Ligand code: HEM
């Protein structure tokens with residue numbers, strides 16, 4: 691590119707930092723997490739819960755790939771640092787010159803690795819319990835992992851808000867439109883919308899397949915909002 695604006699002032703719309711696949715990944719992951727959490731109790735929503743969990747596992751697999759071959763700020767080499775760098779960054783926030791990073795900061799990078807890892811483990815344990823590969827103890831493992839995830843997500847959102855206030859930039863909006871007030875030279879060239887579309891199509895296709903594969907009784911129960919009676923489960927209806 692020949693005419694890269696040198697400073698934020700020359701580039702009022704902001705510089706593209708997050709490519710479209712990262713943004714689509716993020717909001718699908720957050721939405722699926724909310725759905726998985728809201729449907730985690732009991733059998734009625736089990737199909738939706740399982741589908742949301744598998745969706746998250748698939749999203750993490752995609753993100754690992756994209757962290758290797760994606761755009762500049764999406765790459766693990768750009769933001770995965772050790773705990774020491776994270777502590778140094780956090781320490782700098784209390785000093786005279788708080789450090790600022792155009793992409794993820796080193797503390798955020800650690801949280802991202804933990805969130806991706808926990809998502810994979812939570813989905814794996816849910817699957818092992820659901821498919822009866824392991825016994826009831828696996829349900830306990832699944833619940834503990836999910837609870838740890840929830841705690842980390844709360845911390846994640848709190849850190850996003852704190853960091854937005856501290857650096858006076860709206861990080862949530864940046865995760866939506868992808869742009870930040872940063873020097874043009876730190877931006878990325880292409881939003882890679884085609885990759886984001888393939889990701890979105892893959893997720894929608896998976897949901898459609900899950901719906902098609904569901905027993906008619908389960909579909910009817912989900913559509914009507916009435917409790918679907920399992921033969922072996924007549925005694926704990928909550929309706
Ligand atoms: C409403 C809730 C949420 C908000 C507002 C939110 C906001 C954000 C923001 C602003 C970033 C970018 C941080 C930065 O600038 O460095 C981010 C990154 C991230 N968030 Fe969230 N988040 C939410 C929920 C979640 C949930 C539920 C998960 C996981 C289950 C999650 C996982 C991640 C991951 C993995 C990244 C890294 C993005 C990437 O590079 O691919 N977030 N989030």
Ligand code: HEM
Pocket residue numbers: 723726727730731732733739740742743744746747809810812813814815816817818819820829832833836837839
């Ligand atoms: C990765 C995202 C996931 C999250 C955040 C999550 C979260 C949870 C939570 C919080 C519970 C608690 C239920 C309770 O306290 O009684 C639960 C239960 C359960 N989860 Fe997941 N889960 C995920 C993925 C999965 C997957 C991929 C499967 C199966 C393939 C699965 C299968 C189950 C089953 C069978 C239960 C027991 C439901 C019941 O009470 O009968 N989960 N999950």
